[in-house]
Amino acid sequence: MRSLSADCMSFLEARVSMRDWRATDGHIWLHLAKTLLAAFLAMGIAMRLELPQPRVAMTTTFVLMQPFSGMVLAKSVYRFAGTALGMLAALVLGAVFVQQTELYVLALTLWVAACTALAVRYRQFRWYGFVLAGYTAALIGIPAVTDPNTLLIATLTRGAEVMLGIVCSSVVSALVFPRHASATLVQSLARRQTDFAAFAAGVLRGRLSRIARERRFADFVDEIVGFEATRGIAAYESHAMRQGNGALAQLNSAFMDACARLHALDQSVKRLRSDHTRCAHDALAPFLDELARILERDSLQAHLARYKATLPRRVREAQRSLASADHATQLDFTTSGELLYRFVDDTMRYLSIANGEPSNDRAPSRYEAKTNRFVIAATFARTGSVIAATAWFWIVTAWPSGGYAVIGATLACALSSASARPSKFIAQMAAGAACAVVTGYVFLCHVYPAIDGFALLCAVLAPPLAAGAFLAMRPAAAGYGIGFCVFFCLLAAPDNRIVYDPGLLLNNGVAVVVAMLAAAIACAVIVPPRTAWLVGKTLAELRAQAALACEGKLAGLGERFHSGTHDLMSQLRGLLTRRSREHRQALSWMLVTLEVGQAMIDLRREARALPAQRFADALRIAWSTSLARVLRDIAVLFRAPDSETLRRAIGSVVASILIAESMLDAVRDEPDERDARHDMQRVLACLHFIRTALVDPDAPFDAHR
Incomplete structure (x- = not known):
């Protein structure tokens, strides 16, 4: 009996350990297995269909695969749209600037920079669609600069390879042990x-x-x-x-x-x-x-x-x-x-x-993401400068591997556009690409000639690709993994007709690494996202949400105000060092913006509900004038906080409080004016709360007094 009990306990402990492993490390191994399965499936089908570059389909799967099936499906939708748009842009630009290399590269640079800037504006998975629209055009168009006759066939085959990678990623993610974000x-x-x-x-x-x-x-x-x-x-x-x-x-x-x-x-x-x-x-x-x-x-x-x-x-x-x-x-x-x-x-x-109860809200809630226009412009300038400089060097020097240098710079700028430290992310990608070049050289010279058959090919490719995918799952080392997987596939993955030319591999690899290192330096110099001036613009946009509460249309204003404020603060938390003085200041501004902005929305709603006809004309006119002054002065205070605008805002609020108290006295003793009294008390509470928020010694206004 004692032995049976011990066996039962061991069995239960093993089940608990297995369940814990599945909930932690098991998810990592499952994701790696599914990523490799999707990559090898895409490569095998591309080879069977005799597509010219199965490596592109493999690259697509490594960029697409995510732990949850919904992530892959969302990425696939936007990747499909972005790829189609990039293909169209490559064809149009190639047709307009045929045999005009300089103009074609300039137009392509502007297109990629614009797409990357829009990706920063429309984040999450919409970001991915705009990024794809940019660098897909570069991947198709750059090799065709020296041979325009291949542009159409390159566009069609590249589209087929990318779509194959999308389909394989979606099928594997949805059917093989799916994990749902829901x-x-x-x-x-x-x-x-x-x-x-x-x-x-x-x-x-x-x-x-x-x-x-x-x-x-x-x-x-x-x-x-x-x-x-x-x-x-x-x-x-x-x-x-x-x-x-x-x-x-x-x-x-x-x-x-x-x-x-x-x-x-x-x-x-x-x-x-x-x-x-x-x-x-x-x-x-x-x-x-x-x-x-x-x-x-x-x-x-x-x-x-x-x-x-x-x-x-x-x-x-x-x-x-x-x-x-x-x-x-x-x-x-x-x-x-x-x-x-x-x-x-x-x-x-x-x-x-x-709890699932129906809401009384008539209009659907909408989360509104915000990005400061200066951040968008800085991204455009940074991306355009890097790609233009690389392309200019390629054209002037007639560098045989210069096309890969432009592609490397394009991928680096595009994939790092969502990072708060793009120079660090690009440097990691460059290190990963360098490891990919070395590994690719070993495979091209010693591994590929020594194997035969698709199964053995998958077996030898699995270890390095799994290591790269594992690093890509780690936020602190994601750049290493992405750089390794993407550029190992682009530079050294097998095609239907493998070209055993180590010199070409090394030249292209050196071009990619050098271009990304130059891009990392440029992103650290040309208005990096963590520049104090640029962070200040985002902080000013955050403060301006209080002005939106004063001036925006009341319909759906609460949702727009809260979502925009939280989204901007989320950006600042990514840019600023946690627990630093700058981070504490940004957090203080967010809290006081939420505090005053919500009170202003409440004030405007309560003031609209007031029975204006119950008051004398002089009192009603004085109230409407004072309320307009409060809305104007609060908006000015948050757009340009200083001691003068703060004093003016406090004075306007105090004047409105006095008028509101006069209105409350006018209906205080009338028994049939109970609702009007309650409405005026709510208005008075809003005004008093705004005044106390403005004079609070812990508020960030002190820094501007």
Whole structure:
């Protein structure tokens, strides 16, 4: 019996170990196996169809393969569109500038630079489509510069080879032990909901330091942007995910709203802890503690519904207990109570969408990605300069391998355009390409002549390609792996008719490596993405989101404001060193932009709902004038923050508060004006919160005073 029990325990431990291995390292080995299978399948079919360059089909599979089937399908769609556009561009440019090498290369350079700049503007998998449109035209057109008669046949065969690689990658990813992003999406949703509730409870109890809170809000940025990318991927995997794509977009939008409300409430409560408003904090503390306990319970949505139903009445009763306090304390309490109610309301909306309940939103939520125009222009200038300089050297010197140098520079600029450090990424690609040249020389001289048959060919190619694919999966070493796999396939992979010319391989390889090293130097000199001036432009674009909240159309404004702000902050987090002074400053600007911008949107909505006919003409005109001044001055402050614009904005908000209080007094004692009183109280709470945000000593405005 003891032996049987020991055997059972060993069996259970083995099953647990196997399950853990499948969830961690097993996924890596599965991805490598599927990548090699797709590459060899594409190579074999291309050889069977007698396509001239099966290596192109192999290269396509290494660029396409991703851990999730949805990623491969999404990439395939955009790669197909990008390849078709690149083929068309190569044909058109070749027809317009036939036998005019200089003009053809110049036009091709402008095309590639424009496509790379658009790839930076339209990120995620749309990025890949624009990148393909650029460097596909170069891969087809550069070899045809010296022989225009081969342009048409080169375009058709290159398109066939690329499409074959797309089909093989998609089939293998979808049919061979597929992994679906939708499953990961569901797991991340449950984890995010639990983590957010626990974090909100900690914030409400005041147990977290300011730095811890700010870092967690910054982590929410990565989660929001990552969720949006995964949502787009999962839509390619099944019809059910495509049908639920709108609900997932609304869910991400609701989560952004809840995060912004939590931060605003946290800031308001922090200001209540000062000495002159301590009684207001003491009156609000029971509501915060009760909500924190609710957030730690199961059946969260039902408890929140009961809490929300009684909250307005209880807050009014607590407010009456502060009748003897000064006016500022009462206003602070009213503002915090309004923010508390809005946070509960947005959290319930988030939970209801997460639980599959239909949303009341009429318009579909849309995530709006933002990229500063100076970043796009810098990418265009950087890419165009590198390719133009390489092409000029090729034409002037009549370098036999200069075409490969231009192709290497094009691939380096295109594939590194999404990197925050393109020079480092290109240097890694150059090192990977150098290893590919050495490995290719060994294969060309000693391996290929010694083997016979397709099975043996796959067996000898598997180890180096698997090593390159493994490195490509590691973010810190992705450039090495991509450079090795891409250029080993382009330079040394077998064709239907292998040319055993080591000198040609070495010349082409040296041209590629030298061109990429030159591109790395150029990208480190010509307006690199981490330049302080360029980072400042992105930060200014982030601040301008508050101006959008003041000036944009109200329909769908909340989604545009939140998604644009989070997307820009995600870019800054990639450019800036974590926990540096610059990163902390950018994070402070993001938080105050969310804080004031959301309050401005609320103010505009509440002001639109006011019953203007209930007030005297003079009061109504004064209110509309003061509100327009607030919108204008807040927009100017965030576009050009300095001491003068800050003082002007504070003055405009204070003037609006005085007028709003006069309007509230006008309907305070009339029994049939209860709704108007509540509307004016909400407007007054928005204005007061904006004023306290502007005068907060922890806000980044201090740096400009």
